[in-house]
């Protein structure tokens with residue numbers, strides 16, 4: 697599983713702001729979307745293009761590059777993944793969206809699935825999972841299990857912050873998934889929160905703190 701920690705200065709700056717105490721939901725949401733946008737730029741670097749003939753402004757035949765094949769389904773994980781979604785879609789506006797709902801049980805830290813609506817042709821698309829936090833890795837592993845059951849063969853994930861413990865668990869379960877993250881932090885605390893982390897990303901995005 698290739699893990700890409702993106703060291704771009706804009707990403708580092710914005711993640712730093714997200715860590716500050718007392719950040720408003722408005723600012724947190726805007727930054728989640730902006731970092732989601734920048735991570736999408738990095739994660740789509742390897743997409744293949746093909747030459748397509750078209751007519752230019754002058755009536756001349758020219759060749760241009762277009763993204764090849766069936767393209768992408770973006771997979772936001774409810775709730776917090778919605779906070780990054782518009783930033784992702786600004787770069788790939790034609791992507792189909794496959795929504796998956798899971799929450800982490802506070803006691804057991806196990807993911808509990810409550811919704812999924814995956815596009816019919818998911819097997820022919822690259823799946824781009826979007827979630828701010830990769831903590832124990834349980835939520836991501838359950839999401840990849842589901843997408844593979846639906847036939848997905850190429851799966852990537854975008855995360856604002858990832859914990860080493862979660863990356864290791866995902867590596868063991870799904871070594872073929874590409875992870876893009878703005879930061880690999882130090883560790884999980886006893887409640888399964890990432891340190892230093894961002895706190896509860898869903899609560900900050902939706903104002904339910």
Ligand SMILES: O=P(O)(O)OC[C@H]1O[C@H](OP(=O)(O)OP(=O)(O)O)[C@H](O)[C@@H]1O
Nearest residue numbers: 774775776799800831832833834835898
């Ligand atoms: O790697 P894990 O240990 O599984 O934890 C990560 C998950 O926890 C958070 O969601 P949460 O369960 O808080 O749901 P929410 O988005 O509704 O707040 C986060 O957005 C991930 O989906």
Ligand SMILES: O=c1cc[nH]c(=O)[nH]1
Nearest residue numbers: 831889890895896897
């Ligand atoms: O640190 C964490 C871990 C899981 N979910 C969050 O929102 N934050």
Ligand SMILES: [Mg+2]
Nearest residue numbers: 896897898899
């Ligand atoms: Mg939450």
